[in-house]
Amino acid sequence: MGITEKDLFPKPEWNYVFGLASYEDGVGVTSIYRFSNGYLSESNFNESLERLIKISSHEIGHMFGISHCLNANCVMNGTNSLPETDFHFARACSLCQQKLKSSLHYDHQKRLLDLKQFFEKQHFNSELSRADQDLNLLK
Ligand SMILES: [Zn+2]
Ligand SMILES: [Zn+2]
Known part of the structure; x- marks a missing residue:
């Protein structure tokens, strides 16, 4: 890429x-x-x-x-x-x-946690809330 x-x-x-x-x-x-x-x-x-x-x-x-x-x-x-x-x-x-x-x-849960961490760091709040929603679906 x-x-x-x-x-x-x-x-x-x-x-x-x-x-x-x-x-x-x-x-x-x-x-x-x-x-x-x-x-x-x-x-x-x-x-x-x-x-x-x-x-x-x-x-x-x-x-x-x-x-x-x-x-x-x-x-x-x-x-x-x-x-x-x-x-x-x-x-x-x-x-x-x-x-x-x-x-x-790939490990779906690890990927979502990594994405969540990245979105948090970048202050991408709408993406962060979606990553949270996706993680909650795995529980
Ligand atoms: Zn295309
Ligand atoms: Zn699609």
């Missing part, structure tokens, strides 16, 4: 993209350019990071063979605009998480 500050255009005649991934090659790339309006500063850092996490998670999902999801609250539901990206959650729905877990075999 590559992350760049350059604006991404898959082909010169195409419009920009937030990110792109290849199922076949298992690679992806995301640009922070549009997330920070072209200039990353202390005041827009957290908002830009949250957008980068959402789009990167989406592209990484593609890298592991997961296609677009119809669930509006899933990170694998595509976005075409920043307001849409901001509205979306940073996490995959339970179905997409199951797909990812079946190919990666």
Whole structure:
């Protein structure tokens, strides 16, 4: 997974993209350019990071063979605009998480605890409350 500050255009005649991934090659790339309006500063850092996490998670999902999801609250539901990206959650729905877990075999509870710790540190409060909800479902 590559992350760049350059604006991404898959082909010169195409419009920009937030990110792109290849199922076949298992690679992806995301640009922070549009997330920070072209200039990353202390005041827009957290908002830009949250957008980068959402789009990167989406592209990484593609890298592991997961296609677009119809669930509006899933990170694998595509976005075409920043307001849409901001509205979306940073996490995959339970179905997409199951797909990812079946190919990666990770410890779901440990992952949620690690995410919770990260969201706490970054003060991503809405994501933090969702991680808490997910952890409560495991009890
Ligand atoms: Zn996509
Ligand atoms: Zn999903």
